Amino acid sequence: MLSKKNKGILFNPLSKNNPVVVQVLGICSVLAVTAKLEPALVMGISVIAVLAFSNVIISLIRNTIPNNIRIIVQLVVVAALVIIVDQILKAYTYEVSKALSVFIGLIITNCILMGRLEAFALSNKPWPAFLDGVGNGLGYAIILVIVGFFRELLGSGSLMGCKVIPQSFYDMGYMDNGLMILPPMALITVACIIWVQRSRDKDLQEK
């Protein structure tokens, strides 16, 4: 089940081949949903679910897809899954779905999805495709959670909606950094993660 090759498929996207900080895909939603930790977490889980299942479905029907409409077929599968996820969130976690609003729908346009379907699912068996989907989804979710963690902590002084910076800090003159809540700081936080990762991993450095 988890041969060496499959392990690579699952774990490589977490750091060495991370879709966000190495391939720089899916940046738009990283900017949009990471102002708070909770929506970032739900968004990450949603992307993992959509990516894993669409990879499996496309992989299952890969031999029947007519080549000249394959992108359309991929889009239809992804769009259907995204709508189902959106409906489920609306029914069971209404508050979170209000916070995420349009961004769940925008998973359809997430470049990571089309990239994985086109590059992996179309030419691999369902099980590796599933692992690839989970791996890339996790790689995306990890970055989302890290960025969300720092933005909420520094921007609002809270985590998952609970205050973590004690009132005594505010009394001494500490202030939340309002800039952290605005989209540009998501880019800068992502850039910092890329910087840290590249300085640790020599393979990623360009000569």
Added chain:
Amino acid sequence: MNKQSNTYTILYSVILVVVVGVLLAVTYMALKPKQDENIANDKRQQILSAVHVASAEGDVKSAYNKYIVESYVVNADGDKTAGDAFSINMASEIKKPAGERQLPVFVCRLDNGELKYILPVYGAGLWGPIWGYVAVDADGDTVYGAYFSHQGETPGLGAEISTKSFQAQFEGKKLYKDGKFRSVDVMKSGQKPVDGADYVNAISGGTITSKGVQAMLADCLVDYSPFLKKIQVESSK
């Protein structure tokens, strides 16, 4: 069968679309009752927030039924008319000419027996609609509590109108000045209304949203003015 032929392609896409269509329709139908329930409960919670009644998730409905003793619709003259207050959509009412609007009123009886009138308001922020509920004391003048929400104001700036600290400022403010309807102003820190009316502090960095709140209160509550006048006469008896 030749997989690159046009017949195959067309057939394939037709089957795909039908299968996906059926799947989505089934999902939608299966989850619809639960979603409608969520939306209705969300509205109930918003109404209750204006009178500071917080309820745990799940029993919003019972709390609503307990506190909201009456709800009715009033017209521009402040007279009750037929209609279901809960199902009125303020977004479409506000588009009608001022005289024809159907105005919902939710009457709340608190634990201590005091009556509060909860009035919905609806307006525009910077990026999209903003709305809320204002609870008015039985004297028809003093604001007891306010609740605001928004669709997509900037987090940390305009979106601060949905925080407790902003909403708490409205408590105790007077809607009337010298017997005339005046509403509550939202002013930048350090500024005051020239006529000495009641005001609250705006959100720094959220100027347009703050102005939107001020306009929303003035525009929506002025419709209720005949109704509020009637309450004032009643309560002074």
